[in-house]
Ligand SMILES: Nc1ncnc2c1ncn2[C@@H]1O[C@H](COP(=O)(O)OP(=O)(O)OP(=O)(O)O)[C@@H](O)[C@H]1O
């Protein structure tokens with residue numbers, strides 16, 4: 001027989017549990033102010049991509065600070081409402097629904113995770129709410145004719161254009177294999193690279209998928225080792241990509257790893273150390289493009305706000321994303337209070353965006369895709385102290401280093 | 416030695432023992448009779464500290480012990496051999512016996528008792544390394560009793576030791592119980608279905624019905640009582 | 651048998667040995683206390699972070715072995731504390747489902763605390779053996795992976811010694827087989843709970859160091875091992891320690907071979923498919939006794 005106290009105790013434990021759940025969600029929750037301009041930001045703030053989403057968030061908060069330091073927009077404070085997608089389409093859809101219908105944000109930004117954004121952008125389109133995707137490379141997001149959907153980052157064909165040229169002109173592999181996450185990100189990348197491989201006459205010997213969040217890749221790597229491909233296209237996020245490098249070493253497997261490029265974060269290099277040497281990808285690393293004054297200014301401001309840290313691609317993409325959104329909100333004029341009219345005005349303003357930001361010039365095509373931000377081909381190389389970092393190796397005019405062919409593990413100096 | 420005074424025990428709202436009083440003196444063999452569901456096992460479990468007493472006292476050699484944790488009660492020499500044997504099926508016979516001696520620190524005493532127990536049940540000695548779960552019902556009952564003896568009991572409480580055993584095996588168990596009582600001089604509180612035998616060996620006996628003690632007398636007197644004969648002896 | 655087959659068996663055994671280690675703790679706690687502890691993987695997470703700190707402090711192979719010992723101590727203590735403060739006060743009065751909710755609450759709490767204190771960024775433990783690889787003729791692997799396998803084996807061996815030879819170990823087994831009878835033996839049931847939880851958590855902690863060494867360390871890393879441990883526990887029979895040992899190895903090898911010969915993308919699913927098969931044929935698990943025993 002549960003007594004009254006027991007029932008009370010039970011209730012309080014359940015309440016406590018709920019509370020901790022909320023604490024988890026509230027990690028991303030901001031404080032509210034009177035009548036602010038609300039921007040919704042979607043991202044995988046918990047789960048295996050949380051740290052990358054955190055980088056994006058840091059970039060956004062920098063942009064937010066800049067605008068609020070100047071008194072906000074139209075004398076109103078700008079506020080970000082974060083929605084956690086956990087990189088799962090159902091969670092992302094629920095989060096974006098809440099942002100659009102409950103929080104009544106003017107614009108949805110952020111993103112990350114193609115599968116989430118394909119679903120979320122469709123919802124935004126039908127709700128006539130501008131959705132400006134910051135990070136996610138599936139072409140689907142912007143190729144369905146949804147005029148409320150924009151993207152401030154390159155899509156996968158653009159991301160891979162440089163690498164494809166490099167493969168055709170420089171590497172010319174005979175045998176290639178695919179090893180990618182089982183998601184839109186993985187599948188889209190696979191399609192593009194498979195077509196590119198066909199074009200240069202390379203034979204595809206394996207198409208291996210893994211699930212996001214997997215940690216044990218020894219099965220796949222052992223199989224790859226048996227097949228001996230010249231190049232393995234590895235479409236994976238930071239943690240998985242780092243684990244794959246580590247386990248490849250443990251199983252003594254050498255190949256030219258090529259990824260999309262998003263995996264090369266500070267966290268990645270911290271995890272892999274010199275193991276990631278020779279891995280390749282595309283990059284929009286702001287710190288690699290310091291010749292550009294706008295990019296350099298961003299890096300400086302970022303390091304002033306976050307001493308001791310270096311902005312990566314996600315920080316810079318997040319920064320640019322919010323900048324583009326704020327710029328459109330400003331050009332659309334002071335919100336009149338009719339949410340759907342305000343949103344439409346912002347959508348129209350977004351279409352005529354023309355800004356020079358940390359990633360380059362941002363102008364949208366008719367489909368809402370930015371075509372003016374183009375990544376370079378990078379390879380992880382080691383400095384004298386065995387510290388890994390990406391270096392631009394292609395196209396030649398931008399190259400800061402020469403391509404290095406992967407050496408067997410036993411011949412590598414850095415352990 | 417053991418005095419139970421006005422004991423009340425319930426499972427939730429269902430009262431299983433109402434105001435039960437009884438006693439066991441040193442050197443006695445007291446039988447507790449009662450039909451199914453009368454509350455016999457509940458009484459033993461409460462003495463052993465498994466069930467909570469809502470009211471009343473259990474006094475052991477002058478000290479109240481109701482609602483003490485079970486391991487402290489075992490420590491004082493009140494040992495129960497439970498209904499349905501309850502041997503540890505995935506432990507060997509030897510390990511089961513070792514668990515019987517769990518609270519004891521006198522290694523020599525344990526070794527001596529182990530030898531005595533093996534004399535009493537030679538079968539167990541042969542099967543030392545066998546898993547208890549693979550033994551027959553009679554063997555398991557012998558193991559359960561042997562395990563109880565290794566706890567060095569001052570009071571041994573046996574809950575229906577012959578339940579479900581073939582007649583021959585049952586006879587063997589009876590002989591062992593009498594031997595324990597007479598030769599070792601261990602005080603026994605016996606719950607038994609076979610009233611004829613249980614009343615014959617008992618110094619005194621209680622009859623428990625619906626959670627109340629309805630009769631109390633010497634074994635012989637109760638065996639001669641017509642009501643008892645009708646209800647428990649099948650006359 | 652080609653060498654790829656043997657290589658995959660070796661890969662599966664190494665991963666599986668860590669599954670076993672984490673699952674044994676889970677199955678012990680279930681066997682003795684009938685609690686399905688969803689926070690088991692989070693004990694592993696705490697163990698893994700212990701290793702991060704010890705490695706940063708000492709480093710090298712000595713630091714790594716020290717990590718295993720430190721994690722055993724830290725997480726064992728954490729197990730004892732959570733048992734006393736969270737599980738025991740509620741155990742006798744609450745239903746099994748309530749206890750599952752409580753353990754899920756604990757799991758969320760530990761996840762969030764880890765996120766708060768350590769941040770979301772994943773970490774890896776550098777190879778204390780300098781990346782030495784070992785060629786076993788038919789298959790090859792790194793010295794580090796072999797050491798993980800070895801440590802899992804040693805830990806399981808020590809556990810078996812404890813459970814079979816020590817008085818308390820046998821009492822723990824006895825309690826998991828029949829709690830009531832164990833109480834009648836004079837076994838202090840609360841002490842058994844405390845030690846079971848401590849040892850169960852300790853195993854998860856050691857498993858966590860190995861898991862973190864083989865893979866990566868981040869606040870939510872415990873979810874996957876928890877899932878695997880439950881799968882292993884069901885496969886081997888709930889509460890059955892030997893079942894958990896073999897179940898972990900079987901799951902590891904099945905995943906590796908299934909991934910290699912059937913389809914990589916179903917690697918996880920294959921393990922669970924085997925479990926369903928086993929349960930259809932033998933509902934009490936591979937090593938389970940008949941129901942009601
Ligand atoms: N764990 C329990 N929960 C609820 N009720 C119980 C429990 N155990 C026993 N009872 C009830 O308490 C009463 C006494 O049961 P108890 O087992 O003590 O009887 P008994 O005299 O030992 O019977 P038997 O001869 O069948 O062993 C019965 O009505 C029984 O249904």
Ligand SMILES: [Mg+2]
Nearest residue numbers: 455456457498
């Ligand atoms: Mg009974």
